[in-house]
Amino acid sequence: MRQTPQREGILRVLLDSDRPLTVEEIWERMPDRRSGLPTIYRNLERFVQEGWAESILGADQVMRFVRCNSRHHHHHLQCERCGRMAEVDACGLDASLAEMERISGFHITRHQLMLFGLCPSCRAEKDR
Template identity: 85%
Template sequence: MSDPGPASSPSLRAAGMRQTPQREGILQVLKDSDRPLTVEEIWERMPERRSGLPTVYRNLERFVQEGWAESIMGPDQVMRFVRCDSRRHHHHLQCERCGRTVEVDACGLDESLIELETLSGFRITRHQLMLFGLCPTCRSEKDR
């Protein structure tokens, strides 16, 4: 499966964004990490730190809008960001021990959401679900 990811220039341009080393650096840092990262962690890992933290924040906000990243509130109430490969609706699983996060291209909540709309009178426009557990590596270490 090829990666049509946003680190390639056409995706930035297709979204109406200039291709800059800072934007490519942010996307690459997210792609290289298997754990959600804070803005500061992303900035520290960028190969070229010509931009400040406000620029990283602004770009991450745009990447979330484009579906290239997702913001995840950590257990410490600190916002972190993870790269999203799927452009479709999806969720994430996070290991409670090591923090490794994987994207799952599944939802299964459609019927429940319809029922919630009926009961509440709300029109649900979006939802975000984070699932927690132990990754295969941490499970095998725990079993030893």
């Protein structure tokens, strides 16, 4: 993929955020805002295909994007209080997925798991 200022700007915004962002939030944080929303959408779609970002449907049914450090299968944890997100380079669902395939007759090609809880900072605040 060709390197462009717009792509670099989008990736920089995602890298600088510890929370998933909507397309509008990404646009608002871009330094020069030369890119329109359609350009950002197209680039994010490509980043997801390449494994550089992941799209996450929030509890409010709004799609947000997060930069992924891992290029292979992984999961994310999100703090229910502050929205901070952590990437976890682990899955551990292989046996459960095989059992689901056996029971359903489906061949599972992919899955996405979001885990929610309290981050260390919010847990410390709660305990005070």
